[in-house]
Amino acid sequence: MANAQEHQNSTAKNFAIGGYIETYYSQDFNQPVDHKKVGILNSHHRSNEIAVNLALLKASYQSTHIRSHIAIGLGTYMQANYAGEDGIWKNVYEANLGFKLSKDHALWLDAGVLPSHIGAESAIGLDNVSLSRSLSAENSPYFETGARLSYETKNKEWYFSVLALNGWQRIAMSESQRGLSFGHQVQYKPSTNILINSSSYVGKEGIDSLRIFHNLYVQGRIGEKWSLLANWDIGLQEQSMTKEKLYWWNAGVQGSYAITPGLRIHGRGEYFKDRDAVVFGSTFGSGSALWGASLGLDVTIYEGLCWRTEYRHLEADKAGFPYKRQDLRKTANHITTAMAWRF
Template sequence: MDSYYGYDFKNNDTQNRPGFLYSHARQNEFTVNQGLLGLRYDDGKVRGAFGIHAGSYVSANYAAEDQVFKHLYEAYAGFRPLEKAWLDVGVFGSHIGFESAISKDNWTLTRSIMAENSPYYESGARFTYELDPKLTLTGLVLNGWQNMREYNQAKALATQIQWKPTARLLINSSTFYGNEQPTDSVRRRRYFHDFYVSYAATDRLSLALVFDVGKQQAARLAGDNGEKYDTWHTGAAFVRYKLADQWTTALRGEYYKAERGVIISSYAPTVGTPDSFVRGGSLGLDYAPSGNVLFRVEGRVLNAKEKVFQHKDGQPSDSYGNVTSSIAISF
């Protein structure tokens, strides 16, 4: 259970935060980001999971899903076709990204813009093979880019490589390829790569660097038959430091740049749509009074190239700031 209260400075008399933020997406309201209840089973040869959830994260991030599916966090069944391999089919967490939907598992309270605008969940088939304890390979066939139902007749393909050369270092490379437009729309191929590395420098200090880049076929001017792509790329740096046994602080710097706002504001931007460029940072403090309870507070500032944020009286601004607090409990 992740309960929270957030406040946006100079808010536009609404409880909704900017539309490209999906986790902890409400402000000036005591509410629940995610309440999750689930079961997992694994006997070494067969495994499965089923989980349901609700909250403001679900309301914002699953808005396009059918009502019968939007409260489904995960639901998959799998078995070992080989001694060191798993084959899972169903709905499961995304293979993309350094951050997940589970708040307590992330270094920062709020999610980076890159995490908010890449998949949190996927549906399809996942084949995982452990070459050795340090190297794991995964191949996936998916219904698409964060959707449980299929919206066209084309499946997406994806991969993941996780290498852990030492106990302190993890290197991840994830890819995605697919057409993410409805059947009655023009086909637009999407290519995407997610890379991150995390390093525990000491018992107290941990560092992480994340970089994503994607390209999607774009609308072209009349008479232009050449290949044209909208490109987006985004990066973030994380520093986490353990101040004491129960206290931890985390600093994040990030940017997000998207040609014609592809992905961040529109899946299919048109000719003439302006580019998007947002950058910012956050600083958070965590207190863990026990092993299964985490209290967090975080301040965040974003700055955009254009005036994309709505402030009081409907006035647009190029800056945005908020503070968010949360209590998360798990068992």
């Protein structure tokens, strides 16, 4: 009985429950009648209405040799990003189990629904520099399902992982998918203020194409007030029947400055070139390019509670942003205000 009680107490110490909720109102000055922004945006994508972007409840377990995370989510982010999943999977934000393979080294094998190994931005807004997500983040995976083998050096200077995945942002493999996809991630931290990341993805998209993608980003802090994030992505998709090679790439820079401990401004500039309409599809047509800029203000109201406001401008070289009932425009302007709480 004593051993059972000790085990129960030890398990309770390793177990934690937390959550996150982000409500928002976003004004799209193009006034789309269906209350939806352009389809290439998934976070805060409802327009001219009060909505919940993400409400998340998460349970975590961490011990010397086992770790696990289960998180269930609701909100407009989940509706947009999990539209292709079935049943209960539409609400599974994270569900994974990991086992430490080495007694003396941080060598882990994790499997299940995992956070994406691509990009620096998360669905959890308080983890990001800006309120809205970049075009890079919105058009690359937020989550993935598969197995990950990872290793981190003892001084935490280097992190390596290789992954086998069910596809490009998928939980259940689609009927058209043929075989697993693969990826890698390498992170280098030369100091506590700098992180350099390289991530890749290689996999079949449907039955007739191969997708190769690489993401590079650098995060940095300058003193206690400045934080910066720069990214560069490039993708190639080869059609196996025609041998046609389709390309896209994007780049962006965003940063923030803490005026006071509870007051922060942030901004972003970005460019996305979808030469062959692989990512944007028919929204803007072949050869499309988008420019974007944003400026925002964050106010910390209470521990874990933040009020964020942002103005964002997007401009394309072709009309594709929905305008009122049936028209399309080359530009879109959004003002978004959100209240976010992590507990």
